[in-house]
Amino acid sequence: MSYFGTDGIRGKFGQLPITPDFILKLGYVTGQVLMENNNNPARKPSVVIGKDTRLSGYVIEGALQAGFNAAGVDVHMLGPLPTPAIAHLTRSFNADAGVVISASHNPYYDNGIKFFSGDGKKLTDDMQTAINDKLKAVMSQSEAGDAVIMPILDPANLGKNNRINDAKGRYIEFCKGSFPYQYDLSHLTIVVDCANGAGYSVAPRVMRELGANVIAINNEPDGININDDCGSTHPEGLQQAVLNHEADVGIALDGDGDRIVMVDETGQLIDGDGILYLLATKGSTKAKGVVGTLMSNMGLELALKDAGIDFMRAKVGDRYVMQTLETNGWILGGEPSGHILCLDKSRTGDAIIAGLQVLAVMQAQGRALSDLIEGFEVLPQKLVNVRLSKMQDPYKHDELVVAFEKAQATLEGRGRLLIRQSGTEPMIRVMVESDDIIECDVMANDLADLIKSVLQ
Numbered sequence: 510m511s512y513f514g515t516d517g518i519r520g521k522f523g524q525l526p527i528t529p530d531f532i533l534k535l536g537y538v539t540g541q542v543l544m545e546n547n548n549n550p551a552r553k554p555s556v557v558i559g560k561d562t563r564l565s566g567y568v569i570e571g572a573l574q575a576g577f578n579a580a581g582v583d584v585h586m587l588g589p590l591p592t593p594a595i596a597h598l599t600r601s602f603n604a605d606a607g608v609v610i611s612a613s614h615n616p617y618y619d620n621g622i623k624f625f626s627g628d629g630k631k632l633t634d635d636m637q638t639a640i641n642d643k644l645k646a647v648m649s650q651s652e653a654g655d656a657v658i659m660p661i662l663d664p665a666n667l668g669k670n671n672r673i674n675d676a677k678g679r680y681i682e683f684c685k686g687s688f689p690y691q692y693d694l695s696h697l698t699i700v701v702d703c704a705n706g707a708g709y710s711v712a713p714r715v716m717r718e719l720g721a722n723v724i725a726i727n728n729e730p731d732g733i734n735i736n737d738d739c740g741s742t743h744p745e746g747l748q749q750a751v752l753n754h755e756a757d758v759g760i761a762l763d764g765d766g767d768r769i770v771m772v773d774e775t776g777q778l779i780d781g782d783g784i785l786y787l788l789a790t791k792g793s794t795k796a797k798g799v800v801g802t803l804m805s806n807m808g809l810e811l812a813l814k815d816a817g818i819d820f821m822r823a824k825v826g827d828r829y830v831m832q833t834l835e836t837n838g839w840i841l842g843g844e845p846s847g848h849i850l851c852l853d854k855s856r857t858g859d860a861i862i863a864g865l866q867v868l869a870v871m872q873a874q875g876r877a878l879s880d881l882i883e884g885f886e887v888l889p890q891k892l893v894n895v896r897l898s899k900m901q902d903p904y905k906h907d908e909l910v911v912a913f914e915k916a917q918a919t920l921e922g923r924g925r926l927l928i929r930q931s932g933t934e935p936m937i938r939v940m941v942e943s944d945d946i947i948e949c950d951v952m953a954n955d956l957a958d959l960i961k962s963v964l965q
Contacts, residue, residue: 511641515826517623519612522565527620529572534651535622536576537659538643540668542636543582543605553668557602559587559595559676560610561707561765564732565620569610573622578668579659587676589730591707591766593859594680596629600856601679606632611707611765614742614846617733629856631828677711684715687854688865692872695720698756699868700772702747703728704740706764712861716760719865724754736763741770741847741860748776758868758878762860767827768847769860771867773878781847782809784867786885788851789841790816791870800833800842802826807925807942808888815884827858888924889946891953893939900935901964903928912959916941916952924949926956937964 512518512526518535520527526535543554556577560566566589574584585602587595592609599607607625615621624632624640632640647659661667699721703709705728713725726746727739739746741763751759751772759772771779779787782805789796790813798819801809805822813820821837823829830842830850843849849863871878903909917926924943931938939957943949 510645512644513637513641515828516613517609517621519615519619519621521618522563522568522620527565527569529568531648532569532572532622533576534647534659535640535644536573537580538576538647539606539624539640540577540580540582541643542639544580546636547605553581553583553666554605555583555585555602555668556606556608557585557587557595557599557604557673558608558610559590559592559598559707561612562589562705562709562730562732562735563610563612563617563620563764565617566610569620569622573608573610574670576659578670579661580668581666582668584668584670586670586672588672589707589710590676590680591711591762591859591861592623593767593855593857593862594676594683594707594711596625596857597680597683597855598673598676599625599627600629602673603627609765613765614704614736614740614763614768617735617737625857631831631857677714681711681715681718684711684859684861684865685719687851687862688719689869689873692869693720694868694872697758697868697871698722698724698754700724700726700747700750700754700756700759701728702726702740702744702750702759702761704736704762704764705730705734706736706740706762706766708762708766708861712760712762712766715861715865724750724756726750740764741768744770744772744778748772748778752776758871760860760864763847766860767858769849769863770847771864771878773882775879777879777882779878779882781843781845781849782806782887783882783885784847784849784863785809785841785843786812787870787881788849788863788866789813789818790884791874791881792866793873796839796841798837798839798841800830800837800839802830802844803927803929804845804940806845806887806890808886811888812885831857888942888944889949890940890942891949893953893957894931895937895939895957895960895964897935897937897961897964900930902930903937903960903964906963909960909963912956916956919952926952928956
């Protein structure tokens with residue numbers, strides 16, 4: 510079995526695998542892998558650890574640190590910082606790995622751990638497999654009742670632990686450095702929804718230090734209010750705040766600060782697809798190509814085609830967007846949820862940096878956000894979830910395959926069909942996009958009913 514999902518290890522705190530005992534072992538075996546891959550005998554491997562604002566982060570942080578130190582790895586503690594800050598500081602400190610303690614946009618009672626390699630990218634598949642193999646062995650040993658599961662060969666070789674006091678300042682300067690030096694934000698009023706998460710301190714500071722009049726909301730985390738009816742997954746409050754304050758733009762982060770959605774001066778929501786369209790078509794240099802995912806709206810694909818820009822879809826997950834960008838030599842990609850990768854500015858999805866690139870376009874062209882997004886039309890979309898008693902593959906049933914092919918042929922050139930199995934529960938997701946909203950709704954529900962009748 511693999512303890513890793515599409516974005517690290519995640520679950521409800523207090524239940525396996527997110528328990529202090531498991532996380533201690535995770536830190537230890539990850540440290541072992543780093544020790545085995547250490548090519549510099551003159552120094553110990555080192556990791557940086559950052560977290561979001563969840564109360565459980567204190568417990569996880571301590572357990573991870575102890576596990577790494579026990580394996581002989583030095584640890585730099587960064588405190589609450591956005592996920593992309595950890596990726597940047599991993600490279601800045603020349604560390605062997607970076608660790609983020611976060612469950613992203615999930616509620617406070619969930620938490621998780623995700624890793625970055627020494628170059629600030631997601632952990633390689635080979636490294637992840639090595640960690641998982643050792644973890645399985647340690648867990649089996651523990652279940653068998655063996656006493657010594659984390660041997661300390663020499664206490665003189667334990668790792669050390671230190672806290673980095675200027676981590677926020679380093680990241681703030683990195684973000685500001687991605688904004689064109691000849692511009693500032695002194696003419697803008699910006700509402701920033703921090704989701705009571707990891708960006709609560711740095712996001713408003715970046716905008717203020719670039720000159721903006723910043724109105725920060727949901728920037729008082731208490732350990733349990735992260736993502737609570739706020740942030741990029743609940744942007745209604747931001748939309749209203751932009752209107753109430755007559756602001757020029759609104760920016761919402763998620764709990765770990767790697768997702769962004771924006772709101773224009775009219776209160777209109779702009780998701781990741783809209784941000785990609787704007788950056789690809791209105792920037793100082795037109796993009797050669799853009800990578801989206803299976804969930805990217807077809808309206809983005811059609812708008813980019815009209816602009817003469819290539820578009821490719823990757824599997825869902827910023828890891829796969831990154832791989833496709835690198836394969837094609839492109840620099841811009843992302844997801845509708847707001848993971849935006851600008852590889853000429855950062856090596857991972859970064860909400861603050863993506864937002865700054867949009868603000869730079871607004872400044873360069875002297876145009877409102879609502880004006881810049883004109884020309885991008887989102888196709889109507891209908892998503893229906895079909896819950897099953899047990900997971901089954903709908904493509905193994907000829908009756909369903911014929912229906913799917915007929916629907917796709919009907920939508921050809923003006924819409925699309927996506928049938929996906931959930932990765933976490935017995936559920937089939939039916940998504941239909943069409944230029945006809947009624948057709949969209951009817952087709953999605955008819956296919957969902959057919960799946961239910963065949964598979965139940």
